[in-house]
Amino acid sequence: MNRTKKNRLNDSLFKYFGILNTLLGLIMLAVFIFIILQTGLSRLSWDFITSLPSRFPEKAGIYTALIGTFWMLALTIIFSVTLGVSAGIYLEEYARKGFFSRMLEINISNLVGVPSVIYGILGLALFNRYLGLGGSLLAGSFTLSLLIIPVIIVTTRESLKAVPRTIKEAAYALGATRWQAISRQLLPAASGSIVTGIILALARAIGEAAPLIVVGALVYVPFIPNSPLDDYTLLPIQIFNWTSRPQPEFQVNASAGIIVLLFLTFVLNGISIYLRNKWQKKVKW
Amino acid sequence: MNQLIAKNINVWYGDNHALQDVSMIIDPFQVTALIGPSGCGKSTFLRLFNRMNDYIENFRMEGEILINDINIYDPVVNTEELRKKVGMVFQKPNPFPSSIYENVAFGMRIQGMNKKSELDEVVETSLKKAVLWDEVKDSLKKPAFSLSGGQQQRLCIARTLAVEPEVILMDEPASALDPISTSKLENLIFELKKSYTIVIVTHNMQQAGRISDKTAFFYMGKLIEYDTTKRMFLKPAHLQTQNYITGRFG
Numbered sequence: 001m002n003r004t005k006k007n008r009l010n011d012s013l014f015k016y017f018g019i020l021n022t023l024l025g026l027i028m029l030a031v032f033i034f035i036i037l038q039t040g041l042s043r044l045s046w047d048f049i050t051s052l053p054s055r056f057p058e059k060a061g062i063y064t065a066l067i068g069t070f071w072m073l074a075l076t077i078i079f080s081v082t083l084g085v086s087a088g089i090y091l092e093e094y095a096r097k098g099f100f101s102r103m104l105e106i107n108i109s110n111l112v113g114v115p116s117v118i119y120g121i122l123g124l125a126l127f128n129r130y131l132g133l134g135g136s137l138l139a140g141s142f143t144l145s146l147l148i149i150p151v152i153i154v155t156t157r158e159s160l161k162a163v164p165r166t167i168k169e170a171a172y173a174l175g176a177t178r179w180q181a182i183s184r185q186l187l188p189a190a191s192g193s194i195v196t197g198i199i200l201a202l203a204r205a206i207g208e209a210a211p212l213i214v215v216g217a218l219v220y221v222p223f224i225p226n227s228p229l230d231d232y233t234l235l236p237i238q239i240f241n242w243t244s245r246p247q248p249e250f251q252v253n254a255s256a257g258i259i260v261l262l263f264l265t266f267v268l269n270g271i272s273i274y275l276r277n278k279w280q281k282k283v284k285w
Numbered sequence: 286m287n288q289l290i291a292k293n294i295n296v297w298y299g300d301n302h303a304l305q306d307v308s309m310i311i312d313p314f315q316v317t318a319l320i321g322p323s324g325c326g327k328s329t330f331l332r333l334f335n336r337m338n339d340y341i342e343n344f345r346m347e348g349e350i351l352i353n354d355i356n357i358y359d360p361v362v363n364t365e366e367l368r369k370k371v372g373m374v375f376q377k378p379n380p381f382p383s384s385i386y387e388n389v390a391f392g393m394r395i396q397g398m399n400k401k402s403e404l405d406e407v408v409e410t411s412l413k414k415a416v417l418w419d420e421v422k423d424s425l426k427k428p429a430f431s432l433s434g435g436q437q438q439r440l441c442i443a444r445t446l447a448v449e450p451e452v453i454l455m456d457e458p459a460s461a462l463d464p465i466s467t468s469k470l471e472n473l474i475f476e477l478k479k480s481y482t483i484v485i486v487t488h489n490m491q492q493a494g495r496i497s498d499k500t501a502f503f504y505m506g507k508l509i510e511y512d513t514t515k516r517m518f519l520k521p522a523h524l525q526t527q528n529y530i531t532g533r534f535g
């Protein structure tokens with residue numbers, strides 16, 4: 001067998017290997033969604049969404065968990081976006097490139113890979129205990145923000161880096177200050193991909209249960225939170241709680257809850273895909 | 286408007302001595318062409334006049350650049366103000382990723398001018414000066430990227446004119462353009478020199494010959510010869526200049 005033939009064989013082998021793996025992933029996902037839908041869809045109703053939790057599975061709903069999740073999402077967006085984006089801008093556009101900034105860079109990239117429960121333990125020590133925030137929404141959203149800030153920093157930097165330097169030069173050449181060049185040209189040009197990255201990070205964050213169990217999201221909250229200092233529960237926590245009950249009816253509830261959570265995640269991903277496509281049409285360098 | 290004066294300029298990038306004791310006086314309301322082989326320091330020299338080299342990490346300079354009798358490297362000089370007086374057009378057209386209108390309005394907006402009627406007027410006059418108005422007046426809201434390369438470059442010139450500079454620096458502005466766009470650009474430069482002082486880097490000898498009043502020949506970081514374009518092309522004092530202009534090297 002000559003070289004070309006061999007290369008071509010390797011090429012097609014790898015192609016089929018890739019197709020096989022992709023299919024495997026898709027099939028697992030499809031089976032999972034099918035089972036969830038089959039178990040939970042019949043339980044899904046307006047009542048289920050607007051009912052408080054209960055000992056009786058047929059009465060129990062996800063209202064407090066859903067509202068808690070929205071609260072958590074809103075607070076986390078506020079903290080993580082402000083901190084993450086500004087840190088990203090600083091590191092990319094202002095910080096002098098040297099040993100220190102390189103170390104910082106490596107560490108931030110490493111933080112992206114730290115297991116989420118570790119953030120939970122940090123949050124427990126720092127926010128719940130040291131700052132005395134207890135098991136409040138505030139403590140939870142701080143913790144979740146910590147979890148996704150590294151992702152947002154990295155996204156922001158990558159997005160800014162992708163904007164051609166010629167745009168910045170053009171702004172400077174017209175008499176723009178550094179901040180004017182950043183805020184009026186670089187950020188708008190990068191915002192599509194920054195926002196996409198933020199939404200993807202959030203989509204991951206709303207499914208997190210582990211760190212929030214550590215920082216005190218409660219499994220049973222019979223009221224909806226009214227302020228960031230209130231106790232709360234969340235969809236993933238509620239689902240986790242239901243799956244650990246012995247009664248089969250609660251398993252049905254859990255499936256219905258998963259459908260709602262999946263729906264939220266898909267909506268967020270959908271928005272980010274929409275924004276990305278819209279953006280790609282608008283900008284071409 | 287006075288002369289632009291470069292006095293005993295030395296520039297280093299790290300250990301690379303990129304400009305060596307260059308002194309030169311550039312006359313107002315004329316086109317001055319900078320020529321020379323690649324890497325001889327033309328862009329470096331040009332970018333001294335609006336302090337664009339300041340952003341390069343290992344850039345270091347000695348000497349003085351005087352514009353209107355002020356040394357622009359004096360610490361009290363505000364670089365933003367300087368760049369409003371000394372505009373720049375780059376080698377590759379680099380419009381902002383926004384509409385044609387916003388591209389031209391940007392320079393005004395960052396100075397805090399946001400009144401629509403005033404902006405409209407500046408945008409129109411600038412586009413007219415850059416001989417682009419007739420081609421874009423019905424599509425001002427369209428993205429700047431929808432224009433052709435030559436139109437984009439004239440848009441970049443319009444954008445520069447909008448902040449009312451006195452000097453315009455151009456670094457090979459026609460190198461990415463087709464012959465027709467290039468000749469439009471050359472005509473435009475010819476018009477502009479009535480009101481602006483223009484310094485242009487070019488690799489195209491015919492172009493330098495057509496549009497410039499004076500020509501400076503750089504070689505390996507040194508200013509070899511600087512004279513009226515006519516003299517430079519007909520009777521250069523240095524053999525190197527003659528060889529370069531006639532295409533025997535570089």
Ligand SMILES: Nc1ncnc2c1ncn2[C@@H]1O[C@H](COP(=O)(O)OP(=O)(O)OP(=O)(O)O)[C@@H](O)[C@H]1O
Pocket residue numbers: 298301303321322323324325326327328329330341
């Ligand atoms: N950003 C930079 N960092 C380090 N060295 C640089 C930088 N820019 C230019 N130089 C060096 O300075 C010298 C002059 O470069 P310059 O860009 O001014 O030449 P040029 O005459 O404009 O060339 P060209 O015709 O190719 O544009 C070259 O030796 C180049 O390697």
Ligand SMILES: [Mg+2]
Pocket residue numbers: 327328329456486
């Ligand atoms: Mg150059």
